[in-house]
Amino acid sequence: MTVTIAPTPRKRRNQRSSWEEQPTRIGSTLKGIVLTLLALSVLFPLWVILITSLSSREMLADAGGFVVIPRGIDFSAYETIFAGGAVTRALWISTMVTVIGTTVALTVTVLAAYGLSRPQTLGNRWLLAYFLLPFLIYPPLVPKYLVVTGLGLKNTIWALILPSAISVFNLVVIRGFFQSIPQELLDSAKIDGAGEFRILWRIVLPLSKAVVAVIGLFYAVGYWNVWFDALLFIDRNDLYPIQRVLQSYLLAGQAPNTSGGSVGNTMPPSEAIKMAVVILTVLPIVAVYPFIQRHFIKGVLIGAVKG
Template structure:
């Protein structure tokens, strides 16, 4: 911008809108303060939960409940929980349900999304409309329960997987990402004699690692955190996953089998046991999320935009 004529010279950059201007020092400091407070708001409760789970009964009694300052740390709560009782069995059940359910859901979702991404496939438009309809219309809880009961899935672990095995949203994200892959690659492979299975396995899936990692995390977190299906379809307490045991411990104040006597005799604090179960339930998600975080932008936004 010329100071004399007030006109923009041809070599100067065009003016940017106000929302694209570089933030000043006050803006940077304000953003840093907001982000710091947000992080503290998330991390501080987690800190209290972890410290309380590692505290002795005397420390918890002196603090009058939740412990903020670590003192006399001990692993007795975790050692008792993992000594082979109800919590250990529930954790193993949750891990197996998560692994099997995630593998099944990803297999069906990838196959469905790949078929719907091929615009020339038979009936793909009608199938897509049918899937979209399930996002807005549902039979309801009672018909679903009657269906699960009629096929004999009650009191079985399949009742924790099959009723929630598919997510139409995840299928649409995968479909959008698959459609963004260059058609020339698949056409050249088909000319060389490759079938759909080989194209999917050797071309489409290697190019879709980002979105596959994100959708896998979504399914895994869903299975790990699920508790409603177990409370609805399972009657045997020994088959309950970890989340249901945590609900019984925290909300209903029911001690896990094998720990009731230890709590009554004063060897363990009931609050420490509750916090330890919470940490065990949160630990897998907290450990896996950072490894998939880098794929979120590429996997989710690209798939959603190109869908």
């Protein structure tokens, strides 16, 4: 006797679920128009900033400000800001703050979230309430300044790292994710003799790649964009991050100090220099984001319990 099993029909790529409404031509057209306008609203300012940073004095004079349609490429603004060394040094400071700060913040947040996610942790509820208190009542600025200066962190890069080393929101997000991991999986590891740190490193973190990557991106963007803490705690020009340098160029109207001068011993227009610094400020995050973006669509939980 031969039993034939009919193959399960595969769902076509364009086939929708039964509960989803079938698209109409008008709806698809409107969605396309809206998405196109949203994309242009984001890309057009970036295009204008990029083209203005690559414009010469004549192009800016003819355009009367920002340049939309280029008539040539002039790298004198980038040559000028890199010749002075201030922007290069600021980029190095921002890179160190971002890398060290993200590592420290992720380590502290993951350890705290894992401890608070385990019900057997001593004082679990009290510790959670302690962490949530600054989330509900944000500490004032003056005590923060007094603590940082009292610890001797002023005019050091640690003044830009330690005050933001942990975010309660990120802690709550990672804690909730850790709580969704099946307890049976962790109990089986304990039966095999694994300790808490081994369970965290070998089981919990591999299942949490998506959420850790997203939270790490949040921390990295926050550290890269730090400027208010630099305005409060950094008085030395050689410790300015890139955002502080950008703020001095755009708001204070300061010009970059050049050691070797620019091409032809003529300074590029200030608008081109400002837009060049903006491009250098945005470019690292734009370059890193595509590598992290895939974790946003993978879902919350990676992996499963095999029975």
